[in-house]
Amino acid sequence: xxxxxxxxxxxxxxxxxxxxxxxxxxxxxxxxxxxxxxxxxxxxxxxxxxxxxxxxxxxxxxxxxxxxxxxxxxxxxxxxxxxxxxxxxxxxxxxxxxxxxxxxxxxxxxxxxxxxxxxxxxxxxxxxxxxxxxxxxxxxxxxxxxxxxxxxxxxxxxxxxxxxxxxxxxxxxxxxxxxxxxxxxxxxxxxxxxxxxxxxxxxxxxxxxxxxxxxxxxxxxxxxxxxxxxxxxxxxxxxxxxxxxxxxxxxxxxxxxxxxxxxxxxxxxxxxxxxxxxxxxxxxxxxxxxxxxxxxxxxxxxxxxxxxxxxxxxxxxxxxxxxxxxxxxxxxxxxxxxxxxxxxxxxxxxxxxxxxxxxxxxxxxxxxxxxxxxxxxxxxxxxxxxxxxxxxxxxxxxxxxxxxxxxxxxxxxxxxxxxxxxxxxxxxxxxxxxxxxxxxxxxxxxxxxxxxxxxxxxxxxxxxxxxxxxxxxxxxxxxxxxxxxxxxxxxxxxxxx
Numbered sequence: 001x002x003x004x005x006x007x008x009x010x011x012x013x014x015x016x017x018x019x020x021x022x023x024x025x026x027x028x029x030x031x032x033x034x035x036x037x038x039x040x041x042x043x044x045x046x047x048x049x050x051x052x053x054x055x056x057x058x059x060x061x062x063x064x065x066x067x068x069x070x071x072x073x074x075x076x077x078x079x080x081x082x083x084x085x086x087x088x089x090x091x092x093x094x095x096x097x098x099x100x101x102x103x104x105x106x107x108x109x110x111x112x113x114x115x116x117x118x119x120x121x122x123x124x125x126x127x128x129x130x131x132x133x134x135x136x137x138x139x140x141x142x143x144x145x146x147x148x149x150x151x152x153x154x155x156x157x158x159x160x161x162x163x164x165x166x167x168x169x170x171x172x173x174x175x176x177x178x179x180x181x182x183x184x185x186x187x188x189x190x191x192x193x194x195x196x197x198x199x200x201x202x203x204x205x206x207x208x209x210x211x212x213x214x215x216x217x218x219x220x221x222x223x224x225x226x227x228x229x230x231x232x233x234x235x236x237x238x239x240x241x242x243x244x245x246x247x248x249x250x251x252x253x254x255x256x257x258x259x260x261x262x263x264x265x266x267x268x269x270x271x272x273x274x275x276x277x278x279x280x281x282x283x284x285x286x287x288x289x290x291x292x293x294x295x296x297x298x299x300x301x302x303x304x305x306x307x308x309x310x311x312x313x314x315x316x317x318x319x320x321x322x323x324x325x326x327x328x329x330x331x332x333x334x335x336x337x338x339x340x341x342x343x344x345x346x347x348x349x350x351x352x353x354x355x356x357x358x359x360x361x362x363x364x365x366x367x368x369x370x371x372x373x374x375x376x377x378x379x380x381x382x383x384x385x386x387x388x389x390x391x392x393x394x395x396x397x398x399x400x401x402x403x404x405x406x407x408x409x410x411x412x413x414x415x416x417x418x419x420x421x422x423x424x425x426x427x428x429x430x431x432x433x434x435x436x437x438x439x440x441x442x443x444x445x446x447x448x449x450x451x452x453x454x455x456x457x458x459x460x461x462x463x464x465x466x467x468x469x470x471x472x473x474x475x476x477x478x479x480x481x482x483x484x485x486x487x488x489x490x491x492x493x494x495x496x497x
Contacts, residue, residue, distance in 0.1 A: 032058065152436070310348065377430050
C-alpha cells in the first residue's frame, strides 16, 4: 500500500515537471527531490505546490521539490522508474509543451519567483565550491543519523546498567562507520571532482590505517585518524588532480597500470608527510575554537549563530558548516553547534503561528501554514520559509529574532557548563531529541534543548505578532482571496424592481 502511495505521488509529479523527456537528471537529499530540467517553462509550479505530498518547491542549481524526510527516499526510486518507463515507451523527441491555461497573474508570479531565485542563486565560484563540498557529505547523513541514534541508545543503556551483553555490540555498530568515515569522504570527494572514486577512497584510507603510528612527520609520530575528514577531503582532492595529470601524458596502453599506481603513491606520500599533520592541526583548532566560543561567549555566540542561520541558508553559505559539524562529531562524538542553529527553525515556527493568528481572513495562507507546521516542528523549514515568511518580508526578520533568542538560551547553558550537541547532522527541531548527547545527564540536556525551542517559538511568535506587519500589510493581506474574487464577479441574479 505504501509503495502504491509513493508511486502515485511520483506519477502526479512527473507530468507537472514536463514529462519524462524534460527530466535530464534525478537525485535527492534529506528532504528534497532534485531534478535537472531541459525546459524550465514546462513546469507547472502552482499545480505542484497543490499536491498533498509536496511541502514546497525551491529553485536553485536544480529544481527541488520538498517532500520531507523519509518520503523523498521512497518517492525518488518510483519517480526514476516512471521516467525510464516513459522514455522507453515514447521515442526520445523534444518534449511538447503541456497544454495549460496561463493567466497574466501566473506570468507575473512566475517572473517574480524567477527573479528572486536568480538573485538568491548568484552562482559565484565560492558558492559553487560550497555546494560541491556539501555534495560530498550529504550522502553520508543517513548513516550518521542511524549510527548517532544507536550511539545514544547505547549510552542510555550504559548509564542505566541495563543489557550489559548488548552494549558492546551496539558500540561496535555505532562506531564502525565513524571509524571509517574518512574512506567514504575520500570516495565521494573523488566522485564529485571528476576522479576515480575508489582511488580517492584508497588514499583517504591511509589516514585511518593503524600502521601510520610508526611514521614520523614534522618531528611528531602520526596517529591513526589524524586529520579526520578534512585530511580525507584534501587527500582525495589531491588524488583527483594527480590522476588527471597522469592521464595527460601516460600512454593509453599503460594507463591502467601507471595512473592508479602513481595516483596512490604520490598522493599517499604527500598525505603522510604533510596533509595529515596540517589537517590534524586544523581539526584541533576547529574543536578548540568551538569549545572556547561557547564557554566564554555562550549567550552572545548563541544569539549570533541562531539569528543568522536562516539568512545563511538563504545565501547557501550554511553548506560551509557541514564539514565543521562532521569534524566536531569525529572529535568529541557530537557537534555543539547544531542544537543552537536548530533554534532558527523554532523562530520560524513561532513566526508562522503568529502570521496565522494575525491574518484570520486569509484562508489560503492559513491553509498553507496548517499544512506546513507539522514539518516545521520536525525541523523541515522550507515550506514555511518559501511559502510564508520570506515572501512576506518582515516575518522573516522576526523569525530570525526568535532564532536568536533560542540560540542565546542554549548558548547560555553551554557557558554555564551544560555543554551538549547532536551526534549526527541533518535532523532539526523535535527530530533532534534522539540525537542529543553531552557532558550532563540526558534529562538536563533534553530540558535545555526543549527550553531553547520554547524560547524560540515564543519570541518568534511575539516578535511577529507585534512587529511583523505594517498597517498597510494587514489591510492588504487580511482578506479572503476567494471571497474577494467572488465579490468582484457581476451578479447573475435578476435585479429587483
